[in-house]
Amino acid sequence: MDSSRASLDWSEHSRKLCSTAGEFSASPARAQIEEQRASNRSTVPYYASFASHRERLTELAVGRAPGDARGRLCVLGAGNCFDLDLERLCHAYAEVHLVDLDEQALAYAVERQPESVRSRLFAHAPIDLTGMLDRLERWAAMRVTERELIVHPDETSRAVERQTAAPFDVVVSACVLTQLHRAPLNTLTDRHRLYFAVRQIVTLTHLRTLLRLLTPGGRALLVTDVCSSEIDPLSGAEPGVDLRALMQQLLAAGRAIGVADPVALSAMVREDPTLGRHGELSGPLDAWLWQASPERRFLVYASELVRKTERG
Numbered sequence: 572m573d574s575s576r577a578s579l580d581w582s583e584h585s586r587k588l589c590s591t592a593g594e595f596s597a598s599p600a601r602a603q604i605e606e607q608r609a610s611n612r613s614t615v616p617y618y619a620s621f622a623s624h625r626e627r628l629t630e631l632a633v634g635r636a637p638g639d640a641r642g643r644l645c646v647l648g649a650g651n652c653f654d655l656d657l658e659r660l661c662h663a664y665a666e667v668h669l670v671d672l673d674e675q676a677l678a679y680a681v682e683r684q685p686e687s688v689r690s691r692l693f694a695h696a697p698i699d700l701t702g703m704l705d706r707l708e709r710w711a712a713m714r715v716t717e718r719e720l721i722v723h724p725d726e727t728s729r730a731v732e733r734q735t736a737a738p739f740d741v742v743v744s745a746c747v748l749t750q751l752h753r754a755p756l757n758t759l760t761d762r763h764r765l766y767f768a769v770r771q772i773v774t775l776t777h778l779r780t781l782l783r784l785l786t787p788g789g790r791a792l793l794v795t796d797v798c799s800s801e802i803d804p805l806s807g808a809e810p811g812v813d814l815r816a817l818m819q820q821l822l823a824a825g826r827a828i829g830v831a832d833p834v835a836l837s838a839m840v841r842e843d844p845t846l847g848r849h850g851e852l853s854g855p856l857d858a859w860l861w862q863a864s865p866e867r868r869f870l871v872y873a874s875e876l877v878r879k880t881e882r883g
Contacts, residue, residue, distance in 0.1 A: 600704035624861035648747025652680035702727025814858035
């Protein structure tokens, strides 16, 4: 990812969203788990606010289900599952696997479903999708080798594969990409000489995880927030406006989240040997506004990563 691209650095965005960043005295792993739990708890009163976002994301996931309703779906960053209508998904898929760092949020999501839905739900937690929460302090002290950094994306994607019931027909990354960048920022800070390399590793790890969890021919929805009303008032998001065009304008003006730039993500997929050989990432297929609470809304888009069918 080109760090000189004119886009708002994630560090500024994270400081605005996470007022408690840096206040934890625990390890990065424990701090991130506690932060994630607090974030999930804070959204509980706003289930109704998620309605249009939930409908949009659910429709995208249902539309990719195999027609015989025997497919298997995996949701990364499922949390409270306010992003998705689990009942609709369980009508479209034989199994729905939920993955998150916060096991309490997943338990809450499953428990509030009727028994007919719970029987098709499988929770996997706590799972660290970055694979680095237990080593960030060591990396901050520069106790790390070049080889460890190079093999990290592949080793972490394999670990997530082992901890879930992969492979799946469809995988959804549910607005988790930007969250994955919080712990490295909080621990290393953007002034650390490894920070930008680690930021690259976080994104590459997530993309390789999406690819690895898929069956050949399977499809992953990469759904991510790219701007919040705390960065830009999003006043240009009027009815009828092309939100994908607005997103590019915000990125060009430096008023969006750089790590979610679809152009940079597509370039990473093309240039990475593993991703380029086995996968193909589309440009943004859709974009919409997510009203996460009465005070906060996000501009969100969805792209699709397809795992190529192996030949020979």
